[in-house]
Amino acid sequence: MKKDDQTVTEATALHSFDAMLTTYERWAQPCSQTFSRAALDGAALPVGATILDVCAGMGALAVPAAELGHRGWAIDVSPGMIERAAERLKPHAGWSTEVMDALDLHFGDNEFDAAFSVLGVVYFGPETGTALEQMVRVVRPGGVISVVNWAEPLGATFFIPVSRAVDRFDDPEVGKFVAPLTEFLEGPQLERALSGAGCVDVRSESVSGHFAVPSAEIFMEELDSVFQVLPQYRAAIAKDRDRFRDILVEEVLLMASKELPPARANIAYGRVPTPQETVGSSGLATS
Structure with missing residues (x-):
């Protein structure tokens, strides 16, 4: 990805997000957290699930997941964001945070019950597929992959x-x-991205919320x-x-x-196929 393409890379995010911590928490965090709660609701995970929050920011998904009784990891390329996420997760047992590149997850295969990325890996342009494949790799067969992106440019x-x-x-x-946004603005686009990464039973839903200006x-x-x-x-x-x-x-x-018009986003969900399932080139599951 190139800066000229106006896509957000891990390298550019490192500098831009560290520079906007206070502003982000006040004005952007409420949006991310609203969409994160909706993604958690839609995933319908059992209590105590092990979750990976990719491009976690300040823990917009990790914190409400912890409040629901889940445990796991929050990772982000921005040291400032991860430091703030760690502070917010302190009251909750079973959570770890780490500065980590979403394109090179330092976890073994099948370690998590679910992996989420809210307003994160969908900004990686041509490398979005690689990030999604990494998420699929670290989630156990039958586990959930979910991504969230804005529905408006x-x-x-x-x-x-x-x-x-x-x-x-x-x-x-x-x-x-x-x-600033040109890709994955429609639910079907997110669904195709998850299917291309190896997910099955893919679906999407639209959510919206009103936020202060x-x-x-x-x-x-x-x-x-x-x-x-x-x-x-x-x-x-x-x-x-x-x-x-x-x-x-x-x-x-x-x-x-x-x-004010509502802010709109789409949430896509997919399932990691079990060993009994095979995924054809079309992304459709067969058994």
Whole structure:
């Protein structure tokens, strides 16, 4: 994957997520945790299951999983995120955290009952399949694999005013806003990814939630570290920060005067085939 492709790699995530810890916890963590709880509900695991949370961030899935009585590991490439996840998991026995590359899981085969990745490995572009295969490898036959991704190209609701402000800035050197997400935005796409990684009994569902957006007075300062991943945002700030800020404030105020649209995501689930099953090239199980 290349930075020019606007896909998120493990290397770029290491720097960007460590730089936005406080902001992420305040504004992004609630979204991730809502979708994580929905994924856990949909997986219907027995109490006491052993879970691997891949690209765990601050433990958006690991923490509610621990509250449900599960145990396991939370791994992420970002040291800052994993440190915060470890703090949040301290009250819960049976959980470990580690800085680890999702493309090279340091676990043996069949170690877990389930593996989840919420807003994580689906950002790896061509390497998404490799990450999913790693998840399948470490989950026992019959176990669950689940991935979550946004259902909209913008992702979180607070990107809406930024996209509109970039277009209103109307500078040829900045260009029009380009949505950061382009892949796996539909349930069937997620299902095909799981099937391609070797899962069977694949299905998906849509979830949504309403989340707060910061006030215009703090919007730019509060979320600047998040928006730095967007090339058009960086270009507009570099060109004329004050003018762009004024436009952005207007868009935030306009958005605040209306009913906010819900943030939408898709959750896909698959099962690791048992030894009695074989998976053909189509991804369909036969016995």
